[in-house]
Amino acid sequence: xxxxxxxxxxxxxxxxxxxxxxxxxxxxxLSSVIRQTAVINIMxxxxxxxxxxxxxDLSVGxxxxxxxxxxxxxxxxxxxxxxGVAAGIATGAFCGLVNGxxxxxxxxxxxxxxxxxxxxxxxxxxxxxxxxxxxxxPKEFSFLGEGTVxxxxxxxxxxxxxxxxxxxILEHTxxxxxxxxxxxxPDAAFYAGIPVAFHMTCVYAICGGLTGxxxxxxxxxxxxxxxxxxxxxxxxxxxxxxxxxxxxRGGEGSVVGTLVGAFIMGLLSNGSDLRGISxxxxxxxxxxxxxxxxxxxxxxxxxxx
Amino acid sequence: xxxxIKSVQKHFGGVTALRDANLSVREGEAHLLMGExxxxxxxxxxxxxxxxxxxxxxxxxxxxxxxxxxxKEAAEQGIAMVHQESLLAPHxxxxxxxxxxxxxxxxxxxxxxxxxxxxxxxLIERHGFPLQADWRVGKLSPAGRQLVEICRAIANGSxxxxxxxxTSSLSENETxxxxxxxxxxxxxxxxxxxxTHRLEELRSIGxxxxxxxxxxTVHSCELCxxxxxxxxxxxxxxxxxAIYSRTALVPGEEMLRLERLTRGSVLKDIGLTVRAGEIxxxxxxxxxxxxxxxxxxFGVDAFDSGRIFVGGxxxxxxxxxxAVAAGIALIPEDRQKSGLATQLPVGWNLxxxxxxxxxxxxxxxxxxxxxxxxxxxxxLRIKTAGPGQKSVRLxxxxxxxxxxxxxxxxxxxxxxxDEPTRGIDVGAKTEVFETMDELAxxxxxxxxVSSELPELVQVADRILVMRQGKISGELPGKxxxxxxxxxxxxxxxxxx
Numbered sequence: 001x002x003x004x005x006x007x008x009x010x011x012x013x014x015x016x017x018x019x020x021x022x023x024x025x026x027x028x029x030l031s032s033v034i035r036q037t038a039v040i041n042i043m044x045x046x047x048x049x050x051x052x053x054x055x056x057d058l059s060v061g062x063x064x065x066x067x068x069x070x071x072x073x074x075x076x077x078x079x080x081x082x083x084g085v086a087a088g089i090a091t092g093a094f095c096g097l098v099n100g101x102x103x104x105x106x107x108x109x110x111x112x113x114x115x116x117x118x119x120x121x122x123x124x125x126x127x128x129x130x131x132x133x134x135x136x137x138p139k140e141f142s143f144l145g146e147g148t149v150x151x152x153x154x155x156x157x158x159x160x161x162x163x164x165x166x167x168x169i170l171e172h173t174x175x176x177x178x179x180x181x182x183x184x185x186p187d188a189a190f191y192a193g194i195p196v197a198f199h200m201t202c203v204y205a206i207c208g209g210l211t212g213x214x215x216x217x218x219x220x221x222x223x224x225x226x227x228x229x230x231x232x233x234x235x236x237x238x239x240x241x242x243x244x245x246x247x248x249r250g251g252e253g254s255v256v257g258t259l260v261g262a263f264i265m266g267l268l269s270n271g272s273d274l275r276g277i278s279x280x281x282x283x284x285x286x287x288x289x290x291x292x293x294x295x296x297x298x299x300x301x302x303x304x305x
Numbered sequence: 306x307x308x309x310i311k312s313v314q315k316h317f318g319g320v321t322a323l324r325d326a327n328l329s330v331r332e333g334e335a336h337l338l339m340g341e342x343x344x345x346x347x348x349x350x351x352x353x354x355x356x357x358x359x360x361x362x363x364x365x366x367x368x369x370x371x372x373x374x375x376x377k378e379a380a381e382q383g384i385a386m387v388h389q390e391s392l393l394a395p396h397x398x399x400x401x402x403x404x405x406x407x408x409x410x411x412x413x414x415x416x417x418x419x420x421x422x423x424x425x426x427x428l429i430e431r432h433g434f435p436l437q438a439d440w441r442v443g444k445l446s447p448a449g450r451q452l453v454e455i456c457r458a459i460a461n462g463s464x465x466x467x468x469x470x471x472t473s474s475l476s477e478n479e480t481x482x483x484x485x486x487x488x489x490x491x492x493x494x495x496x497x498x499x500x501t502h503r504l505e506e507l508r509s510i511g512x513x514x515x516x517x518x519x520x521x522t523v524h525s526c527e528l529c530x531x532x533x534x535x536x537x538x539x540x541x542x543x544x545x546x547a548i549y550s551r552t553a554l555v556p557g558e559e560m561l562r563l564e565r566l567t568r569g570s571v572l573k574d575i576g577l578t579v580r581a582g583e584i585x586x587x588x589x590x591x592x593x594x595x596x597x598x599x600x601x602x603f604g605v606d607a608f609d610s611g612r613i614f615v616g617g618x619x620x621x622x623x624x625x626x627x628a629v630a631a632g633i634a635l636i637p638e639d640r641q642k643s644g645l646a647t648q649l650p651v652g653w654n655l656x657x658x659x660x661x662x663x664x665x666x667x668x669x670x671x672x673x674x675x676x677x678x679x680x681x682x683x684x685l686r687i688k689t690a691g692p693g694q695k696s697v698r699l700x701x702x703x704x705x706x707x708x709x710x711x712x713x714x715x716x717x718x719x720x721x722x723d724e725p726t727r728g729i730d731v732g733a734k735t736e737v738f739e740t741m742d743e744l745a746x747x748x749x750x751x752x753x754v755s756s757e758l759p760e761l762v763q764v765a766d767r768i769l770v771m772r773q774g775k776i777s778g779e780l781p782g783k784x785x786x787x788x789x790x791x792x793x794x795x796x797x798x799x800x801x
């Protein structure tokens with residue numbers, strides 16, 4: 001139990017430590033931490049579901065770019081902002097659907113499938129945009145990434161809504177229950193008569209949809225649709241899930257854990273920035289944290305089984 | 306004496322595999338080792354071949370006490386084993402597998418591949434095996450792999466060879482060639498131990514026979530002194546232990562009917578009927594096709610031809626989903642692998658097959674699920690700290706009850722029990738039988754696969770015996786173990 005709470009404890013200790021760093025508690029800094037982490041956080045929520053089923057999605061960075069690009073292109077063509085955002089989400093969900101379909105129908109390992117679609121989607125994004133970013137976006141669109149509601153960054157409201165949604169799916173729906181069962185023992189799930197392929201495809205689609213939304217937030221913060229956005233984000237999303245207690249063997253993971261994992265990484269990088277530690281070192285530190293988190297988790301499991 | 310085994314013991318956790326195993330093999334002798342499934346034959350031979358270590362007793366090889374730590378040590382002394390399950394590297398060639406671990410080296414640790422492959426080719430040629438030294442082992446049939454195992458065992462001139470029922474997957478010609486190899490080995494003064502279920506086939510080459518039962522040697526004699534009837538008695542004649550006895554019901558309407566079910570050479574022309582309230586036993590030796598039959602009825606493996614009827618209606622089966630929808634449940638042989646998600650809570654496993662019924666519009670009705678979980682934990686008397694406990698922490702018997710409860714909660718009507726008491730202690734076995742009886746009384750039809758003959762005799766209303774993919778006969782429930790064994794192991798029927 002103590003070790004299960006370790007991610008929380010780490011987050012709290014980290015936060016308290018950072019309180020002694022000048023400027024950390026300033027409103028601008030805190031809201032910038034939230035804005036920076038929100039994109040990874042929302043992607044990581046979808047990734048949590050995929051990892052719980054025992055899969056992985058390496059293509060989310062590319063999906064983020066594709067969603068952001070097609071969403072902003074819709075606005076550029078004169079569509080209202082809401083339609084643009086919906087287009088981004090739908091694009092992501094469609095990409096996820098393809099991932100799920102390939103994984104379950106061709107029975108190829110999800111690592112391989114999404115390694116392939118990572119290339120395909122990224123490539124298609126560059127083809128569609130001709131490598132050029134989309135600039136002609138209505139000014140009001142910046143509200144998604146930069147606006148505030150009731151004194152709190154709007155993205156925090158969006159993140160909270162997404163987190164509640166994914167938590168509800170995982171804990172209170174058939175899809176969630178099946179996800180845990182499939183990840184924990186795919187044979188037992190199959191033998192129980194569960195339509196494994198259908199539910200796994202749903203999970204990938206949801207992950208894609210959330211990633212599409214994250215792509216729109218990213219586009220709104222940059223006020224461009226960047227075909228090269230989100231490179232390497234997939235690894236940060238996976239890291240957040242794993243630090244938060246998700247297991248790549250499947251059957252384990254939670255929304256709260258993933259949020260904690262993402263915020264640990266966000267605070268670390270913010271704290272390093274404030275203390276003037278080079279971003280080169282930040283990468284190394286986060287890498288070490290991942291290994292530390294997983295090894296602590298493994299020790300806990302070995303003791304209890 | 307080439308090999309002497311004196312009261313060897315072996316335990317796996319709390320399970321005793323060998324209690325008091327004794328065996329002696331002379332030079333130039335082919336010694337048959339016989340016994341039921343689980344009698345401890347393979348375990349004993351693995352100890353001789355250095356794959357496992359004995360917990361007690363002693364093994365003498367050429368008069369010297371040995372205790373091999375690895376198969377390599379045993380091989381260095383001249384002991385080799387042909388395994389039943391293939392222990393080969395599928396991505397390597399036949400030749401590389403034959404010499405795996407003892408490759409010919411030139412200086413600097415470079416494998417002399419050409420010389421090695423030539424030796425392998427010569428070996429294959431001498432015995433006329435349908436193999437090529439450069440074929441990939443992964444592409445071979447089970448019989449082909451068996452032949453590679455045999456080449457591997459004889460390649461370095463061993464003086465004691467152990468065959469673990471090699472002929473079960475071989476064709477007639479290949480079997481003849483294996484027997485010829487055994488004869489040659491005998492002539493050269495080597496000893497051969499041959500694990501088998503097929504006595505008649507081996508009369509021509511065997512010299513002596515030893516029978517193991519429940520981990521102990523019960524009989525050892527010259528082969529010609531032993532009739533088949535005596536042998537069967539030695540193999541099965543044990544105490545029935547705690548007697549569970551069941552009063553059969555008057556069977557109700559037909560629940561499950563199979564017509565001419567066939568799948569390759571695994572299942573041949575299977576027909577059977579199970580009625581409501583009936584427990585039908587399915588006996589047979591390992592590899593007779595019992596598990597395969599359960600998998601076919603449950604939609605896991607597709608079959609080539611034949612029809613399946615549930616409650617008089619023909620059903621089409623593409624996957625377990627269809628079987629579950631038709632009211633069929635499988636309690637699989639390997640509980641940990643395919644019966645239970647061991648890392649998930651007991652309650653989740655319990656309701657796994659009935660989630661849909663508890664989730665209108667896909668949203669779980671937590672209170673209803675909790676009620677179902679509590680109900681079946683109480684009903685099947687599952688000993689657990691509560692529905693939230695991880696399933697892995699339950700005892701084997703209680704895990705099995707969770708798997709059964711999953712299907713009772715789902716509302717299944719036809720139950721396929723595949724080895725329901727495997728890895729369960731005696732007390733829990735009786736509870737599993739009571740649960741089965743209760744299900745039958747509530748109108749379920751039960752097909753029960755078991756390798757434990759006393760169990761079948763105690764529990765089943767009638768017993769079907771399978772041999773080599775066919776149903777070789779039907780016996781009443783209160784039959785003798787001898788009658789089952791003779792149908793399971795031998796070509797023609799023994800009367801009386």
